[in-house]
Amino acid sequence: MKTLVIGTGGREHALALALSRDPAVTEVHAAPGNPGIGAFASLHPVDPMDGAAVAALAAEIGADLVVVGPEAPLVAGVADAVREAGVPVFGPSRAAALLEGSKAFSKEVMAAAGVPTAGSRTCVTADEVAAALDAFGPPYVVKDDALAAGKGVVVTRDRAEAEEHAAGCGTVVVEEFLDGPEVSLFAVCDGTTAYPLQPAQDFKRIHDGGRGPNTGGMGSYSPLPWAPADLAATVVDTVVQPTLDEMARREAPFVGCLYVGLALTAAGPRVIEFNCRFGDPDVQPVLALLDSPLGELLLAAARGDLESVPAPVFRDGASVTVVLASAGYPESSSKGDVITGVGAANGVNDVDVIHAGTALHQDSLVTAGGRVLAVRALGYDVADARARAYAAADLVSFEGQQRRSDIAAEPLGVVEGASVADD
Ligand code: AMP
Ligand code: GLY
Numbered sequence: 001m002k003t004l005v006i007g008t009g010g011r012e013h014a015l016a017l018a019l020s021r022d023p024a025v026t027e028v029h030a031a032p033g034n035p036g037i038g039a040f041a042s043l044h045p046v047d048p049m050d051g052a053a054v055a056a057l058a059a060e061i062g063a064d065l066v067v068v069g070p071e072a073p074l075v076a077g078v079a080d081a082v083r084e085a086g087v088p089v090f091g092p093s094r095a096a097a098l099l100e101g102s103k104a105f106s107k108e109v110m111a112a113a114g115v116p117t118a119g120s121r122t123c124v125t126a127d128e129v130a131a132a133l134d135a136f137g138p139p140y141v142v143k144d145d146a147l148a149a150g151k152g153v154v155v156t157r158d159r160a161e162a163e164e165h166a167a168g169c170g171t172v173v174v175e176e177f178l179d180g181p182e183v184s185l186f187a188v189c190d191g192t193t194a195y196p197l198q199p200a201q202d203f204k205r206i207h208d209g210g211r212g213p214n215t216g217g218m219g220s221y222s223p224l225p226w227a228p229a230d231l232a233a234t235v236v237d238t239v240v241q242p243t244l245d246e247m248a249r250r251e252a253p254f255v256g257c258l259y260v261g262l263a264l265t266a267a268g269p270r271v272i273e274f275n276c277r278f279g280d281p282d283v284q285p286v287l288a289l290l291d292s293p294l295g296e297l298l299l300a301a302a303r304g305d306l307e308s309v310p311a312p313v314f315r316d317g318a319s320v321t322v323v324l325a326s327a328g329y330p331e332s333s334s335k336g337d338v339i340t341g342v343g344a345a346n347g348v349n350d351v352d353v354i355h356a357g358t359a360l361h362q363d364s365l366v367t368a369g370g371r372v373l374a375v376r377a378l379g380y381d382v383a384d385a386r387a388r389a390y391a392a393a394d395l396v397s398f399e400g401q402q403r404r405s406d407i408a409a410e411p412l413g414v415v416e417g418a419s420v421a422d423d
Pocket of ligand 1: 141143153175176177178179182204261273
């Protein structure tokens, strides 16, 4: 099987690596990929946002499966272009990707499907926003309706800040605050059925203790020893399957990864958001633990025939991923700083150094983005994997490096950013 992964980040590196470890996968290609992926796969300088160019590349290399990593090309319809060219693609159509592309649409689908989520109102005018903030009360949750690369959501007790955020967006969704630890659950979907992967947790804030601004994610781990053992099955029954049924009814069947962001509240799991792709870095430890072939799984989903392959199997133990970010992140990022120690860290047993924002400059590896690398380790349990990940991360250095010191630290399963709720 020849596979083509679209995207540049850590998620794409982790996907490409897992594909390369599937015995049925003979070739891994990526467009445009990154230097980490380039170490074991063929890279092609094609713009991920250009559907026609991606489809042409897939045809040229004879790809049997295209995996589109990030949300932006999916929301722009890149998977449609590949599907129209007759190549199986793992990733939703433009119409189905609206589950991430529009918060208002995803709320409407959740309501129609009876999915447990925060109560919400879609608002356009300042008066509507004020009425919704009054109705739900603090802490206030205000979300830009449109894709905003993780920057569209404000959770605050400060009424003026909530109103200012709304005024700076077009349409917003104002919703009820959900109190409880967050979980990422990825469901591999073929349009009608789904297989859940093992749940993971992501650390979203830049600083220890869940302080500072939101980021794309500073680290992650899986499994979640503190979560209910039947969590994945419950979420498939109450969230994923009703959503797939509703999308099929709307003639926008969802083929790809439905990423369910949940809060485990006192009243049970509630959906915080849907994304239309794997989470990064949340999926990295999940893929490290996957013991069944990824290519076969994603190809079956892309063909609408998931039930022809067994449900994914995970090995015992745990995996932890620690992100190394550049100076200025998340407000800005720093480019061109020389990175050392990646080879040494990658050489540690059961460790993979995943590239997220790196570039090659005159044979040196340099920083080229906000999240630069993710150091991922396997271990006997979360504490062991955590110790191994940090020991390997200690070998990597570059100017201005930022990393959290409390990724996957005890106590696990507590509310990140609890300060917002308690202030
Ligand atoms: P989203 O982009 O919807 O995932 O929101 C980003 C982050 O804001 C989430 O990971 C949560 O930490 C927080 N958040 C979003 N919606 C809510 C909510 N209804 N209640 C509490 N926190 C929320
Ligand atoms: N780590 C969160 C996300 O991928 O959206």
